Structures are given as C-alpha cells and as structure tokens.
Amino acid sequence: VQLQASGGGLIQAGNSLRLSCSVSGSTFSRHVMGWFRQAPGKEREFVAGISRGGRTSYKDSVKGRFTITRDNAKNTVYLQMNSLKLEDTATYYCAADDSAAPYYLPRIENAYDYWGQGTQVTVSS
Secondary structure (H helix, E strand, O other), X not given: OEEEEEXXXXXXXXXXXXXXXXXXXXXXXXXXXXXXXXXOOOOXXXXXXXXXXXXXXXXXXXXXXXXXXXXXXXXXXXXXXXXXXXHHOEEEEEEEEEOOOOOOOOOOHHHOOXXXXXEEEEEEO
C-alpha cells in the first residue's frame, strides 16, 4: 500500500490550503484514513480522520476550520484547511488502516499501518 501526500506549501495566516493523499496498491474504500501532523520539536498528533462509512473526527483546535473528505472513486482523501494559523505549521502525514467496521475511527498513530511521506505546511504572519 502506498500513500502519496501533496498540496503543502507556504501560505499566509488566514488563508486556505487543501492537502491531498492518494492511495495505491489496495482497495481504498476498505481503509479508514487519517491526517496527522508534526511540528518541530513536538510529537506527531492526530488532526482529522474519516472512517469507511464517512464518519469524521477532528482535533479540537481545528474543528470548524479543517474538513476531511474522501473520494473513493479517486482513491484520495483530502484535508481542506481554512483560516490557517501560525500554529498549524507542521509536516502533515496521511495514514491508512484496514478496517472492517464502517465507523471505526482511531485517533492514535499506532492504529494506522500505512503512512505517506509527509507534506510541509508553513503558515506565515
């Protein structure tokens, strides 16, 4: 299973960015998908996730600003990030895990078996 994240970049605070993560080598619809991020000097943290059945979950600090969606026809998960803040600066990783349950949605990184390479998001003032 291979995950390819893209869409990161340098952006001013208050603006928007959309990350994409394409999955190959597996049946995408079988995966629960997550986005994590890691800022310099900090541990990797859960940002958002979407289950096979479309249930979503978010880190509290991004609720109302970030939206995770999936397109099973395109084998891709997206993270729409609006009203970006300086503290959103991090390397963003997408992750996938096989799940039999349609609404299973873990928030811990150990629950995910497959990871993308990361895409850097830098928010400037």
